[in-house]
Amino acid sequence: MDWGTLHTFIGGVNKHSTSIGKVWITVIFIFRVMILVVAAQEVWGDEQEDFVCNTLQPGCKNVCYDHFFPVSHIRLWALQLIFVSTPALLVAMHVAYYRRETARKFRRGEKRNEFKDLEDIKKQKVRIEGSLWWTYTSSIFFRIIFEAAFMYVFYFLYNGYHLPWVLKCGIDPCPNLVDCFISRPTEKTVFTVFMISASVICMLLNVAELCYLLLKVCFRRSKRGQTQRNHPNHALKESKQNEMNELISDSGQNATTGFPS
Amino acid sequence: MSWMFLRDLLSGVNKYSTGIGRIWLAVVFIFRLLVYMVAAEHVWKDEQKEFECNIRQPGCENVCFDYYFPVSQVRLWALQLIMVSTPSLLVVLHVAYCEGREKRHRKKLYISPGTMDGGLWYTYLISLIVKTGFEIGFLVLFYKLYDGFSVPYLVKCDLKPCPNTVDCFISKPTEKTIFILFLVSTSCLCVILNFIELSFLVLKCLIKCCLQKYPKSLKSSVCECHHLRYIECGETGVPPLLQNHHSDSAISTPQRGETKLLCDTHKS
Numbered sequence: 001m002d003w004g005t006l007h008t009f010i011g012g013v014n015k016h017s018t019s020i021g022k023v024w025i026t027v028i029f030i031f032r033v034m035i036l037v038v039a040a041q042e043v044w045g046d047e048q049e050d051f052v053c054n055t056l057q058p059g060c061k062n063v064c065y066d067h068f069f070p071v072s073h074i075r076l077w078a079l080q081l082i083f084v085s086t087p088a089l090l091v092a093m094h095v096a097y098y099r100r101e102t103a104r105k106f107r108r109g110e111k112r113n114e115f116k117d118l119e120d121i122k123k124q125k126v127r128i129e130g131s132l133w134w135t136y137t138s139s140i141f142f143r144i145i146f147e148a149a150f151m152y153v154f155y156f157l158y159n160g161y162h163l164p165w166v167l168k169c170g171i172d173p174c175p176n177l178v179d180c181f182i183s184r185p186t187e188k189t190v191f192t193v194f195m196i197s198a199s200v201i202c203m204l205l206n207v208a209e210l211c212y213l214l215l216k217v218c219f220r221r222s223k224r225g226q227t228q229r230n231h232p233n234h235a236l237k238e239s240k241q242n243e244m245n246e247l248i249s250d251s252g253q254n255a256t257t258g259f260p261s
Numbered sequence: 262m263s264w265m266f267l268r269d270l271l272s273g274v275n276k277y278s279t280g281i282g283r284i285w286l287a288v289v290f291i292f293r294l295l296v297y298m299v300a301a302e303h304v305w306k307d308e309q310k311e312f313e314c315n316i317r318q319p320g321c322e323n324v325c326f327d328y329y330f331p332v333s334q335v336r337l338w339a340l341q342l343i344m345v346s347t348p349s350l351l352v353v354l355h356v357a358y359c360e361g362r363e364k365r366h367r368k369k370l371y372i373s374p375g376t377m378d379g380g381l382w383y384t385y386l387i388s389l390i391v392k393t394g395f396e397i398g399f400l401v402l403f404y405k406l407y408d409g410f411s412v413p414y415l416v417k418c419d420l421k422p423c424p425n426t427v428d429c430f431i432s433k434p435t436e437k438t439i440f441i442l443f444l445v446s447t448s449c450l451c452v453i454l455n456f457i458e459l460s461f462l463v464l465k466c467l468i469k470c471c472l473q474k475y476p477k478s479l480k481s482s483v484c485e486c487h488h489l490r491y492i493e494c495g496e497t498g499v500p501p502l503l504q505n506h507h508s509d510s511a512i513s514t515p516q517r518g519e520t521k522l523l524c525d526t527h528k529s
Contacts, residue, residue, distance in 0.1 A: 002298060005268065006291070048311060048432065058315045059415070059430035066414055070435040078300045086291055093283070173315065173428060 013088045020209040031198045044074045050183030064169035080150040087139035094135045147203045274349040281458040305335040311432030325418035341399040348388040355384040393455040412437040
């Protein structure tokens with residue numbers, strides 16, 4: 001089980017996403033997951049080994065490392081990516097449920113005019129309307145919440161997004177205030193800023209997608225309202241025309257039979 | 262052989278699961294297996310190398326580490342994942358057995374080997390109970406082995422060959438505690454899902470049984486109704502009971518002779 005499997009799960013949702021949703025999936029997997037796996041994990045690979053404190057007191061290094069890094073950056077990013085990707089599974093489950101119900105109705109003989117066979121149902125792209133619209137919108141909403149929450153946790157845990165090259169630590173069993181040195185602080189800062197920027201871009205994409213979906217619904221409703229308003233006038237015109245036609249045909253018949261009008 | 266093997270095995274279970282079963286599978290794959298592989302495994306990577314005791318006596322660190330961590334938490338987590346996933350394979354085995362039987366006898370023995378009724382229902386129920394048992398068992402084991410779900414930063418150790426009570430420091434205790442709490446919460450979520458699925462299956466079966474009994478009692482009451490109609494038709498015109506009973510055989514007002522015939526056919 002690895003990131004490839006998550007990619008397979010989320011990739012299946014891609015077909016039913018909007019264009020902005022497709023861009024979001026691409027950004028997640030290329031600029032975040034790939035960077036995490038091929039680069040960031042190497043940078044943080046020896047983080048505890050190369051964390052050095054200016055003391056020979058056993059245990060001081062462990063305690064200071066634990067105090068300044070309660071959760072490693074890498075693990076927090078991995079958790080963030082997992083939590084941010086999973087709301088998309090709600091959409092996948094909804095689509096799977098919809099397809100199962102359609103297949104059941106097809107087997108009962110109800111939707112034979114809409115689909116040729118069961119394969120046709122599987123290939124059909126499901127439109128984002130009705131209950132699926134609500135599921136999709138909720139998934140985007142949760143994504144935004146998770147992104148914001150993790151960014152805040154990062155800021156809160158590490159006092160910002162910058163890693164210093166030295167930390168002062170005086171926790172027991174350290175005998176006094178000792179200097180502790182982090183390995184590769186500049187490289188770690190660069191990657192932290194990169195991941196945070198990618199996170200911000202993903203959040204903006206999610207907000208844009210949410211606005212797009214809301215506008216689409218409002219536009220569709222106003223269009224439906226307009227056609228309903230036009231339709232009664234059109235029906236009235238048609239019925240008047242029918243009456244006129246009947247009168248004309250009646251008078252025509254009377255003229256041929258010689259019956260006085 | 263790796264976790265991919267387990268993933269491929271479990272993917273086959275998806276077809277024969279209920280909706281809640283599929284949610285359970287998604288939770289296990291994403292929040293337990295994936296988190297274990299991409300994050301948790303690395304946290305416990307250097308656990309013995311970074312376990313440090315405040316003593317230079319050779320062997321003291323080894324003995325203390327072995328005493329406080331008889332089985333590493335991460336290995337226990339892996340064992341739990343394997344044990345909890347395997348009862349689902351009973352269902353796959355059952356379906357494969359049914360399909361094998363049909364092939365051997367070269368005729369259709371079952372309506373569909375994958376439908377959830379009869380023997381497969383019992384197999385699914387047993388697999389659910391065993392899964393829940395394993396989950397709760399491992400949680401209790403975790404709690405008893407490590408005295409709770411938190412990892413302390415310091416442990417006191419005075420086992421031989423340590424000359425006195427020494428301080429031993431565990432590496433990354435906060436991160437380990439966070440991941441253990443994550444494991445416990447996902448485990449509890451899976452237990453809750455199993456209980457819901459169990460109740461759903463049992464309720465569905467009870468409702469089906471009640472519905473099967475109810476038409477039988479309806480048939481016998483229709484028969485009695487026709488018998489009553491026969492008697493009433495003999496006395497007056499249209500019997501009042503006809504208006505209340507929903508019978509698909511008796512819609513119109515029958516004559517005396519017809520009523521008797523209907524009753525006889527129902528009885529037979």
